[in-house]
Amino acid sequence: MVGHTEAEAMALALKLARRGVRGANPLVGAVILDPSGRILSTGFHRGAGTPHAEADALAAAAASGTDVSGATMVVTLEPCNHTGRTGPCSQAIREAGLSRVVYAAADPTAEAAGGAATLAAAGVDTAGGLMAAESGELNHRWIRAMQEHRPFVTVKIAQSLDGRTAAEDGTSQWITGSAARTDGHRIRSRADAVVVGTGTVLADDPQLTARDELGAPALRQPLRVAVGHRPVPAEAAIRGSDGRFLQITEHDPALICRGLYARGARHLMVEGGAMVASAFLRAGLADELVAYVAPLLLGAGTSAVGALGVQTLADASHWRWDETDGGAVRSAGPDLRLRLEPLPASGATPAH
Amino acid sequence: MVGHTEAEAMALALKLARRGVRGANPLVGAVILDPSGRILSTGFHRGAGTPHAEADALAAAAASGTDVSGATMVVTLEPCNHTGRTGPCSQAIREAGLSRVVYAAADPTAEAAGGAATLAAAGVDTAGGLMAAESGELNHRWIRAMQEHRPFVTVKIAQSLDGRTAAEDGTSQWITGSAARTDGHRIRSRADAVVVGTGTVLADDPQLTARDELGAPALRQPLRVAVGHRPVPAEAAIRGSDGRFLQITEHDPALICRGLYARGARHLMVEGGAMVASAFLRAGLADELVAYVAPLLLGAGTSAVGALGVQTLADASHWRWDETDGGAVRSAGPDLRLRLEPLPASGATPAH
Numbered sequence A, B: 001m002v003g004h005t006e007a008e009a010m011a012l013a014l015k016l017a018r019r020g021v022r023g024a025n026p027l028v029g030a031v032i033l034d035p036s037g038r039i040l041s042t043g044f045h046r047g048a049g050t051p052h053a054e055a056d057a058l059a060a061a062a063a064s065g066t067d068v069s070g071a072t073m074v075v076t077l078e079p080c081n082h083t084g085r086t087g088p089c090s091q092a093i094r095e096a097g098l099s100r101v102v103y104a105a106a107d108p109t110a111e112a113a114g115g116a117a118t119l120a121a122a123g124v125d126t127a128g129g130l131m132a133a134e135s136g137e138l139n140h141r142w143i144r145a146m147q148e149h150r151p152f153v154t155v156k157i158a159q160s161l162d163g164r165t166a167a168e169d170g171t172s173q174w175i176t177g178s179a180a181r182t183d184g185h186r187i188r189s190r191a192d193a194v195v196v197g198t199g200t201v202l203a204d205d206p207q208l209t210a211r212d213e214l215g216a217p218a219l220r221q222p223l224r225v226a227v228g229h230r231p232v233p234a235e236a237a238i239r240g241s242d243g244r245f246l247q248i249t250e251h252d253p254a255l256i257c258r259g260l261y262a263r264g265a266r267h268l269m270v271e272g273g274a275m276v277a278s279a280f281l282r283a284g285l286a287d288e289l290v291a292y293v294a295p296l297l298l299g300a301g302t303s304a305v306g307a308l309g310v311q312t313l314a315d316a317s318h319w320r321w322d323e324t325d326g327g328a329v330r331s332a333g334p335d336l337r338l339r340l341e342p343l344p345a346s347g348a349t350p351a352h
Helices: A006-017 A053-063 A089-095 A115-121 A132-138 A140-147 A178-190 A198-204 A253-262 A274-282 B006-017 B053-063 B089-096 B115-121 B132-138 B140-147 B178-190 B198-204 B253-262 B274-282
Strands: A029-033 A039-044 A072-077 A100-105 A125-128 A152-160 A164-166 A193-197 A223-227 A245-248 A267-272 A288-294 A317-321 A329-332 A335-342 B029-033 B039-044 B072-077 B100-105 B125-128 B152-160 B164-166 B193-197 B223-227 B245-248 B267-272 B288-294 B317-321 B329-332 B335-342
Touching: A006 A029, A006 A039, A006 A053, A006 A072, A006 A100, A006 A132, A029 A053, A039 A053, A053 A072, A053 A089, A072 A132, A089 A115, A100 A115, A100 A132, A115 A125, A132 A140, A140 A152, A152 A178, A152 A274, A178 A267, A178 A288, A178 A329, A178 A335, A193 A198, A193 A253, A193 A274, A198 A223, A223 A253, A245 A253, A267 A274, B006 B029, B006 B039, B006 B053, B006 B072, B006 B100, B006 B132, B029 B053, B039 B053, B053 B072, B053 B089, B072 B132, B089 B115, B100 B115, B100 B132, B115 B125, B132 B140, B140 B152, B152 B178, B152 B274, B178 B267, B178 B288, B178 B329, B178 B335, B193 B198, B193 B253, B193 B274, B198 B223, B223 B253, B245 B253, B267 B274
Parallel strands: A072 A100, A100 A125, A152 A267, A152 A288, A193 A223, A193 A267, A223 A245, B072 B100, B100 B125, B152 B267, B152 B288, B193 B223, B193 B267, B223 B245
Antiparallel strands: A029 A039, A029 A072, A152 A164, A288 A335, A317 A335, A329 A335, B029 B039, B029 B072, B152 B164, B288 B335, B317 B335, B329 B335
16 A cells, blocks of 8 residues: 555545534644554544544554554644643653644644644654645634634524514514524534523524434533613523523623633623524624524525625625535424635635 | 336436426326336426427437337326327327336316327226326416416526625626526527516626527527517517517516417526516516526615515415436536426315
8 A cells, every 4th residue: 555645644634533523613624644554543623622633643543553653743723731630642742752733723822832843843854834724714703713813603594495483473482493403502502601682582582502303401601691671680591500691781782792712711601592593693793603493484584594785685794504524404303503604805815 | 127116207207307408398107017017218308399208208219219018108197199200109109019008197178188198099997096196296387377378487586695686786797697698598499588677788788598608599589578568679688589579568477477388388487677576476477486596695686576465474476496407506607506386286286
């Protein structure tokens, strides 16, 4: 078997990265090559709280009893240098005895950057920039969020085929089915904070907890955030009893993001109603759009997406189907789940 | 190899039927079994103007030099008894020397019915009703159209993800891309008539001809129909020069259907605008919905689907994804093509 070049390994690492889920962390893939170019193991990051791609690849090698000393780690993002929910990858790479690290994009965060320098200082041959544009493009919205010191924002909508989120008389439970709702709860369980407007709190009294299909609470629960000026009743379900409730008397998405980022939130899920979701969309503060579409027509009622300030077709808000994480289009029971991300500005060079 | 039962062959025929395209004709599949239950050939109907399923299966057998005398034709619809765009299947079956015909649903049309009786009179063993419910369910909307003496109606919409068909200033060209438009032209080329409102004629001046991706006209062109009271200008593109233009000064979809059925139209494509499409949807005269969805958000503008008379969620118009003809969800360039059919009334027994 002919050995793989580092570029081939990086292309594979990028492909692996696309299996991950978007959120607090970027999509990252890793491939470990021996000096002859043979693939010893691979890994990718499966989302916040799970091992980084480098650690995943090292664990896969260890599990199969493969010696990686003297090998090369090819990874789509600069190995981190900090102890977050997992230990620093730069240290794990050194300890595993790898002799070379090739990465694509530099880590754009202040807290995790510096891994390459640490590795180089420890005598590991390091090279950055291989296919950096592709890696940057894959994570262009996450990079922007980090540069703006705000959480990565997922906007969720649940709508009829004709874009309605409630019928004319305001009834909205349930437009989408239980499979779509369970899928939405899975995103909640990954998010650091879930945001709804006070209008939705008063109209629907949502719990906003993350629950499985049987109603059992997920291990990880987001902060439940009501935004707006209207008082949240003492008996509102969103308050819960775990202290994980917050009201922000503010409508500006940028200020909401700033406040939640300061509290440590790196992944925000905006659940509605339509006015709150539209405010995030209008502000350009939606990094991911998850739309559950039911095979229903309503013909009237509340639009899932309200005024965006678009007057003419040329100024429409452009998105692209996000084929990471199992694909842009999936069925969720009788409904469709669509995932999109904002189209990168044309000609823009991804930051790295 | 163990022979197939007639029920197994019918299940296969139903599966084959689902590969066809909806329109003037029903979805039909056929399997020819020898006396030991071996499959000699299969066939299905590919849409108006192409061979019926029985003829398709007989042609496949002939092409491979397979003798079908004494064999059994298992087919999901009673073989036709009339000469339409193709010859009568009852005659072709007799001439091929088949000794038995098992069909699912009876032909509900006055013009094609009677095939079973003709075959029986000619000494062919015939049995109807095997899996008739499944066949009736597959074609429930086509059967209803035939019973109502009206064309099968395809409603096409092209919309943004948030259900808009034009921006706030009325701009709508083009929300969807060229691949979606070419796909729409393919449906036009199969339809007998294409309907737009006079408002759309005045606003967009559409040609309404069926053209390929290079703009060349399709061999088969539908009747171009403008509905409404406003005069169609002498220079309007829809008039063309081939005499295949008609204005119907009428808004009621049932009367439009009646008039076009009397002129021989068996498949009607409703292209818009939103008011005309909504009128057909509101009247329950949409048998198929084809929605091209662009990854755009507009947040305002014309809704693709207007008032349907639905006040509350429980009264929503319910559809199901139509997995025939290559699937309910497909990409069309950067857009999605969704195909749905009305949910059959629960508990209703399909007519047969």
